[in-house]
Amino acid sequence: MANHSCCLWSFLPFVSFLFLFPCVNSVHFKIPRFNPEATSILYEGDARPFVGYVEFNDISYLCRVGRVSYSRDVPIWDSRTNQVADFTTRFSFNIDTHGKTLSDYAAGLAFFLAPVGFEIPPNSAGGFLGLFNTTTSDSSRNQIVLVEFDTYSNSEWDPPVQKSERHRLLSWEFSSSLEIKTTDEGKKRKRNKMIVVLVVLLSILMIVVTISFVFFRRWKKMKEEREERVNLTSINDDLERGAGPRRFSYNDLVVATNNFSNQRKLGEGGFGAVFKGYFNDSDTTVAVKKIARGSRQGRKEYITEIKIISRLRHRNLVQLLGWCHDGGEFLLVYDFMPNGSLDSHLFGKKTPINWPCRYKIARGLASALLYLHEEWEQCVVHRDIKSSNVMLDSSFNVKLGDFGLARLMDHELGPLTTGLAGTLGYMAPEYIRTGRASKASDVYSFGIVALEIATGRRSVDPIEENSQIGLVEWVWHLYGTGNLLSVVDERLHAEFDEEQIECLMIVGLWCAHPDSSLRPSIRQAIQVLDFDVALPNLPLEMPVPTYQYHQRIATRTSSTIETLVTDSNLGIEP
Structure with missing residues (x-):
């Protein structure tokens, strides 16, 4: 299955660019109305020309950046005489806030001067104005002059809720002069x-x-x-x-999967495919994950998964039966899961799961996470908890799988700097911001899955057409208005225990709290799910995430999200 990774929590900054270069010519251009056929203007990011104007950005749920730049180099100084150019620029633009209040405006736009070849940095939307990101914002190498047309009064961080505006450039005029003394x-x-x-x-x-x-x-x-x-x-x-997992020969797995035939394929992702296998001698059905040849990231996940999951023993974890890395082929062998993955029942065409089974699944996933976080000799941070990685055996017991992104840490240590990897919709806001995975970021992912179990909705799907509200915001709003039961999955046909389903959704919101310090541990969540302690008192409105300045980090992957397609469909029937 494919993971979709993207920037969250800051939306829609738009930028107008001017290239600069140290040479000795004056420049003048005047564009009263934009012509899509003109070649003197470059459009990058989301910027698109129309007759008479330029549309900087699309209106969507994602952070967007668009820019317009003059296609030729613009001189600002003479390197021989150190003379500096004078310039004048005029432009008109339109900002459409769609009738929103001031607190709901997005990040605005900016006119700036930058060296030739300056590119839009990754993850630079929102408060970074399309010019910086967490890695470059404090860099002394930034040589940029800008004028911001801001429509939102930001604190240090961009507002973490979804905001949008439409920006249009209507005209642009620029003149510069540079007098050069003859030599x-x-x-x-x-x-x-x-x-x-x-x-x-x-x-x-x-x-x-x-x-x-x-x-x-x-x-x-x-x-x-x-x-x-x-x-x-x-x-x-x-x-x-x-006495645990054993090594298989490649030929044994070829025979078991009928030479990895398409008829035996259960699923496919970016780093390989999963096949159904059968061993005649032991009358055993298995799932075989075959890593794609040439996939270095896939091989890294292969090694990580073997080293971690082979040492774990818990009733709610997928059991690794064996491995193979013969002749450049990398394969993992697991127990076959007849009922496939949780997402295939919640969102696919399979028969919906009844409520008692759903509650058991939520409780089993929590039990698996408790073992990883507190009960094993080291703390295991999974980093990719999602409904497609929750496998179901013949009795619909939970088997959490796909440990390719997992990391080990000591129990007493805090968040672990890992670089950003995971799946859109399941990653905690502070993890996206800092690249630090922790038990709290795993708990956030569990909370999202809990809400999916109760509502039957994917975390990344819009609640309504053209809506910018995600699953957590939607459920939290209805919780605040006292209409929590109205979000229950309609496919349950009102056949559920009201006390249990209310408990699961409140625990889901608690675990998905934007402030990581106010989330429960997984043990505390289990105590509430078991009705050993009372439900938490959550605020009626969803809080705004807060970040501490000293938590900012600059790692090799902090400015880009690794798009890791983790595929854990270990038992989906074709």
Whole structure:
């Protein structure tokens, strides 16, 4: 199954760009009305030209950035004389707030000057104005002059609720002048010699850099391959001595899956496919995950999953039966789950699950998470809890699977810096912001699944057409108005225990609280689900997420979301 990853909690900043370059010419252009056929203007991001105007952005649920830039270099200074250009610019624009109140406005737009080649940074929407992100916002390398046309009074962080505006550029005029003093012939010759020397030096530098880059890439690849061989050897040595998962030969798995035929395929994702297998000698049906050849990320997840899940033993975790990494093929063998994944029953065409079974599933998932967070020798942060990773055996008992993104940490340690990876709709806001996974971010994901179980709605689907309200906001609103039962899945046909379903949804909201410090531990959530303690008193309105400044981090992946397609359909019948 495919994961869709994106930026959350800040919406729709729009930017107008001007390229700058240190040369010695004046520039003038005047665009009273935009023409889509004109070649003097570049449109990037969401910006689109129409007759008479430019539309900067789409109106959607996602953070959007659009920009318009002049297609030619614009000089601002003469490198020989250090003379600076004078310039004047005029432009008219329209901001349509759709009749919203001031508190609901989005982030506005900005006119800015930047060096040639400046690109829209990833994850730069909202309060970052399309110019910065968490990695670059404090960088001394930022050489940008900008004028912001802000429609929302931001604190340090962009407002974390979904906001949108429509921005249009109607006209644009720009003039610059740069007077250059003439030089004598001697200075010209001297300048030409310097240019020749610089060109030679730059050419040599480029050759050195290119060679260094090639050698670095080769060294890095050899290092990764060496580490992979060490890890695989370690897996063989550690697991083959134990009584747990065993090593399968590739030929055995070829026979069991009928040579990985399409008729045996259960599901497919970005890093491989899952097949149904059968061993005649033991009369056993299994699920075989085959990692796609050439997928380095898939092999990393393969190693991580074996090292973690092979050591775990719990009734609510998928059991790893064995592994294979022969001849460059990487495969994992699991117990076959006849009832497939939870999402196929909640959102697919399979027969809906009745309420007692749903409550048992929620309780079983919580039990699996309690084992991972508190009961095993180390804390396991799963990082990808979602309904498609909740597998169901023949009795609809929960088996949590797909540990390819999981990380180990000591029980007493706080959030773990992991880089951002996961699935849209299930990632906690502070995890998106900081890249730090924790038990609290897993609890948030559990809360989302709990709400999906009760409502029968996907966390990422809009509640209504053209609506910007997500599942948590919608349920919290109805909780505040006293209409919580109106969100219950209609396919239950009102056949449910009102006390239980109200309990599950309130616990779901509690676990999905925007402030991680106000979420329960999974043990506390279980106590409420078991009716050992009273329901929590939640605010009637959904709170706004808050972040501490010192929690900001800059990691290799903090400015981009890894799009990791994790596929855990270990038992979906074709």
